[in-house]
Amino acid sequence: MTVACLGATRPAYALKSASHDAAPNQLATQVNDDRMTLSMARVPQVYLYGPIDIDAPHRFEALMKSGKIPTGSDIYLNSPGGSVDAGMALGRLFRQGSMVTHLGTPRLPKGSKTIVNKSAICEGACAYAYLGGLYRWAASGSDRIGFPTYPAQRAPEQVDAYLKDMGIDSAALAAVSATGAADPALWPNADEMIAKGLANNGRLNLVATYKFMQDAPYLELKQDDRNGEHKITFLCKPGGAELTTYDTIGTVRARETVARTTHSYFEINQQETLPQQAGATAVDQSVVLQRIYPLDQLQRVASAQAMGAWVRDRTGLRYGFAFEVGGVRKVLNDFYNACSLATQQHS
The missing domain is CATH 2.60.40.1880 (Invasion associated locus B (IalB) protein)
Incomplete structure (x- = not known):
């Protein structure tokens, strides 16, 4: 149902939805609010894909203010990263709108014969944006999410503040540094995401x-x-x-x-x-x-x-x-x- 790291050069999708294409190396948006989607999910499904550029939060906020992306929308992320500040700003907008974050890639047009990778990846700035979801679904199947870790020191002050505001224990990310792994990111599976409080699969704590x-x-x-x-x-x-x-x-x-x-x-x-x-x-x-x-x-x-x-x-x-x-x-x-x-x- 989805594709990985689609750039902004993909054509718009005709699904009674709107694709808000961005320039190359910018985050693109697909809003699916067709009748079938709304009858099943009751809210639009919004796909954000490509690098997270510094202006991405402003474009997203404009869609929120226009009503195109309403409160409680499902947000599907597929991004190799980008601006950390922009990723956190997106996350704050997600939380402001009580939105639900998932990993996922945009829908293809009906009848499309394009062959694409259907696995989503969300790394770095994208992972920070994901944490802004009030409800956060753990990565499943072949989808992968990579959280930055800080082996030698605490997280930067602005990142630490963001994690606290989102109710995320920074130790859940920093603790990985003790393993001495060469990869500067944590790639947790679904069970680990739940255990560390990074995902809640649609429900808050009792x-x-x-x-x-x-x-x-x-x-x-x-x-x-x-x-x-x-x-x-x-x-x-x-x-x-x-x-x-x-x-x-x-x-x-x-x-x-x-x-x-x-x-x-x-x-x-x-x-x-x-x-x-x-x-x-x-x-x-x-x-x-x-x-x-x-x-x-x-x-x-x-x-x-x-x-x-x-x-x-x-x-x-x-x-x-x-x-x-x-x-x-x-x-x-x-x-x-x-x-x-x-x-x-x-x-």
Whole structure:
């Protein structure tokens, strides 16, 4: 579906999209906003390819201001590098627009017989631009991304500041210098990108909060991804923990989803829990499930690896969310212990 390091001399692509060609040795842009793309992705797919020149951020910002590249657009990068300052400026624009970064190469015209390399490469300045994505998909297949490393000293001050602003731990890049590798770049695979926090594959970190509310132990688990905000709460009560889940997907989608719902359930470790017929409501922008979770089963919450909330329609399709909770084990246990103690005191 893509081509590597295409220069600005490629012809424009006729896909009900716009190719904003640049001069040689400049970053070129292809905006795919045809009906099929928008029906599947809901946002344009924007391909940036070629060297990143110093003026590239200005051209990109102009397309943002014109509305051609709206908030949340998918950005596909394929560049051998270029100006580091321009790469970071692009990254800041991506973050400003809550955009999603991937590696990928431009679409070819339908029926084209051109033979091109379909693997994308994103190196140096391009890698810095990639880190600006609010959601960042790890390189897959034969696509490759190369992050600059600084073996002998800290990253330059402006780079270090940029990484902090993007929420990237500079140690994830600097640590590679200890290997003594001759290559001045880090070329991580998908698993390494996730482990180092360089990619998040469409979701931000899970936020777990334990506190007292209404003089009772309260647990909140919240995670944002590119489809919306997802939240699970437990409020400890003598008769059972009040369980509420929120799948915040927008007012219209929430109402449409609830209107189609014939079955809903909470999920622990991919096992259906507390099922009900219908059982979902639309509240503001969210699909909401409410249940009373039995206190004698609350240990399952403390030891869970994953939780979620789902609804099904009459065709069997399900809609909802799930997230891994193994990384917040201490918070889960703190809530369970406090709830157990509180219920014992009331018994």
